[in-house]
Amino acid sequence: MSKTLIAAGALMVCVSQPALAQQKSVKIGFVSTFSGPTAVIGNDMRNSFDLALDHLGRKMGGLPVEVIYEDDQQKPEVGKQKTEKLIESDHVDFIVGYIWSNVLLASLKPALDSKTIMISANAGPSQIAGELCSSYFFSTSWQNDQTPAAVGLYMNQEGVKNAYLVGPNYAAGKDMLTGVKATFWGKIVGEEYTRWPDQLDFSAELSKVRAAKPDAVFVFYPGAAGVQFLNQYVQAGLKSQIPLYTAFTIDETTLPRQGENAIGIPGAQEWVNDLPNDANKKFVADYKAKYKASPSFYGAQSYDAANLVNSAVVAVNGDVAKKADMIKAMEKADFASVRGSFRYGNNHFPIQNFYLQDVVKGPDGMLGLKTVATIVKDDQDGFHDKCAMK
Amino acid sequence: MRDEVILLIEQCLNGLQFGLLLFLLAAGLTLVFGIMDLVNLAHGSFYMLGAYFAATFAALTESFVLGAVLALVATFVVGMAVELIAVRKLYGRDHLDHVLGTFGLILFFNELVRLVWGPAGMNLPLPPFLSTSIEILPDVYYPTYRIAIIVVALAVALLLYIVVMRTRVGMLIRAGASNREMVGALGINIRLLYTLVFGVGAALAGLAGLIQAPILTAQIGMGENILIVALVVIIIGGIGSIRGAFIAAIFVGLVDTIGRAFLPEVFRMVMTPAAASALAPALSSMLIYLLMAVVLVLRPQGLFPVDGK
């Protein structure tokens, strides 16, 4: 049995190797989470990326596009392995995806060492915006601190005097709470970090929140944890007592399970499904038609990532060996982004608007997210001056 | 001062609720462990199935209670089926085989659930009468549903106690836990007893899972982390002892919750807030393992060792 397995293994290794770099297609590696409860996010990203390729006619700069999707299982070390595999075995020209800051941080080194252009379609840890920045790295999302900082500004506008902050104990969680604290003027009466990703019961934290009697609570819980936190917040009777402000806690992937609990809870986002630009209208309408569901901001950022790649490949007429030229093209952010136009800062993070969003019940009785106001215009992250690139 | 006392009371209730939930899981685990001498890592899979069944049946029947009852029956049946098809072959093997075989079952069930229900997980909405909070003391509110969990779990604990201590079946179970041959000598159909006990254990895990579903939503892999905590509970309590499991579960629930709630404050007194908020969550997660290690170092057979083991 073992003999055949080993033989099969050896055979597989051989078969899986395509002939060496004959450039007849653009190869893109896509790392995201496709297993476990947060696979919902990964699937939304994959769907949106695929939709973008449909819109591009499955060609970039005249070359066919090949995408290889890999599952990081939401684990840094797995994500790193998959990144290495895409680079060493599949020889991808671009590597895209990454929901989680810790997975992205672990995967950064192999990508940069091999000079593969990397595009984060979600995670934006402060280190990569600052001291770890690289010309090979681009973001189509935001730096982690920016969105909560926008929420902090909104809390100021609402006259919140003091707040309690709760978030998960990992790279993005720490960035998010730092982000709120950077802009929120009021007093922080308490701060809780919870075990990530396996703590799902927040009873102890909610009791402390209640006892602290703050004016407001700010939370960051992406994916499934956002469903659990919000449901428990409502069950504890806190929703009617203390206003809740969120970042990345309510979106189209979680809303079906949060239901009416989410109504009236504000959040900030750089993209909302009703932004009035043509690219966005086409994206949202076609997504709904193709997948019978609403796209989330994760999807929107992935859609943009595909278009960013396209802008680079088109600029070099399909000669993807010209990396420096492609990077130059990408720095112009010269494509129709679904968030409206934006530009890149020196650290390759977007300088962009952030909007206030809210959950409302549509005329058809369905819950959806809606833009309420623009919180901040042309916002740049606070780490770009730590980046050595000019 | 009053605020602090109220917070402490609330956190104790949180701990009690978590502990009782652990007891539901640990009771089935320790029964199976004690009677069949089987380390069942797949116990957490029944917890997960309980949650998924409840969410599905509640949606179908549009009744929370009916959904819960159907889910209990379903996990009981699935438990017995698993015993008949797979687990039965592991009796009498060493613990290493149990760990490995039931680890295989975990993988199987996780993927099965993903195939059947998809990766997103399922919500189990609470009926309106449970989704509020009630005044437990003047001006002190606590989620009704968590009170309901405490009541249900205590009732189950009492029922188990009566069954194990006062009935003929219970006598068999106790006898089985301390003396396998004796049960055989009494001419009892051991195979049937084992299948039933395994089914009951699965149903208890399913109960724990369906109880958690409205709070945590039903999720793939939800059983694994809590399974380890449940194992800690039965080890601290002494394998095979329902009483030990009960006391250890409440103890673990309280230690975990109180640690999580108050350790950060304690740390902030002696170090910078940044260091405290980094260290405290890690240390509070560690507490129950520390507790188990201390108990085992002092009492290598747990707090309430069952004779003959």
Add this chain to the structure above:
Amino acid sequence: MNAVFTARNLVIGALLVFLALLPIYVVATGQFFPLTLFTRIVILALAATSLNLILGYGGMVSFGHAAYLGVGGYVVGILAKEGITSGFAQWPLALAVCALFALVVGALCLRTRGVYFIMITLAFAQMIYYVAVGLDRYGGDDGLTIYRRSQFAGLIDLSGKVQFYYLCLALLLAAIWIVSRLVNSRFGMVIRGSRSNDRRMRAIGFPIFRYRLAGFVIAGMMCGLAGALLANHTDFISPAVMHWTRSGDLIVMIVLGGVGSLFGPLIGAVTLLMLEEGLSRVTEYWQIIVGPLLLFIVVYAHGGIDGILASLHRG
């Protein structure tokens, strides 16, 4: 009995030849991924071999062995972060810290038996896991990227993929050789005796606790070496390498390959990881196949793959 060309020897021989020649294929084709994959397999086989010493020969079912992978890796990672990149400092320290950790854990755990032992070793692994989570300076939960691999004063360059692979393979073979010497020495006879009957061992006059503890420490150090290699291989270390499921993986490798067989852990590691790699390419739902397969092997193939091979010869 002593025939050289048994099915088992042929398979092991073929496997070793394959491992030795792999880099030639890799260099010839320029496809480096198989080498990355097999470096990982070889390192995990080393970890499994160390666990096999206490689990397979000594009957100590440690469910927390991955902790040493983490401890060894973290020593390398932390030193690298603090600017000490010399392997001559990193590796001995990694082994020493693992030995100390194993000594403390073993001294406390070896008082218990059976399932209690399984669980208390797990408890210590979980504790060290959460210690790593709390190491904020070294990345906490997110892990720590190692920007420079261990330096050996130009003797060997760990960044060279082929060199690094051969180093790992050499260390694995050395470990297997050491284990084969150990288990047949006086010390090994005591360890193996206490596996099959520890009460009897005491009655004939062995203070077995100290021998078991020594075995526990040796296994811990060996696994710490695997940890140092793994950290260098992945350029990254995070608490996840110490997660209990990773300890479970090591046990799976041993049981799959053959408990208490010298080459069992290697065979198990290759089989398990190739199975994962292969099946995950075939179907997204590959675990639905692996799960029942594990159960099947436990129920019907006692002695693992090595046992099957040995019985082929006998039959």
Add this chain to the structure above:
Amino acid sequence: MLQIRDLTKRFGGVLASDGISLEVPVGELHAIIGPNGAGKSTLIGQLAGEISPEKGQIFFNGCDITRLPTHRRSALGLARSFQITSLFLDFTVLDNVALAVQAHAGHSFRFWQPARKEAKLRGPARAALARVGLESRADVICANLSHGEHRQLEIAMALATAPCMLVLDEPMAGMGPDESARMIALLGELKGEQTILLIEHDMDAVFRLADRITVMVDGRVIACGTPDVIRADAEVRQAYLGVHKARHHG
């Protein structure tokens, strides 16, 4: 050689050892008999150091060993055989005995040289096997031995530790008549060379071999003396031998 004073041990409410005192001088073959549940196994457990007494003392060669761990007692020269066969079943017969030799041949922190090639261990092991008549079975895997051979091997392992005293826990249990006869012959040969404490149900063997006999009932010593004295003791006849016979015949 061995002195036991006022040994007391309670399990739950049951007195398993009720103030036992006993003395075995050098060279004696001393037998302990008693019905099931008389407390013989508990006594052996306490002698071996697996059960710790609540009260009382055990002296061996003049040293107080009451609180010593099992392996230290063995090192002092107190060897025991087990009632339920308790061997290393996956080792060969010679390996089993060699392990017993090894236990008394210095420490075992020797990590490198193959133990199976050490003449220092193999030689005495073969001698012990020869002593019990198992030399021809040296290379058989222990699990493949017959029941009687297991018992012989038990004795060989006890002898291999070069003991001052043997404690034999029912060496003839479950043996057929032929095997029993061989064992009685073996014990007869050992008698005189070794001080032996023999716990045994086989009355013929006990009365044939023992220099002195102690009779236990309900955790107490009810009589102690030469075989003739014991045979004549009315209390023993009533309390034990009668019961014993009844059990065998009924």
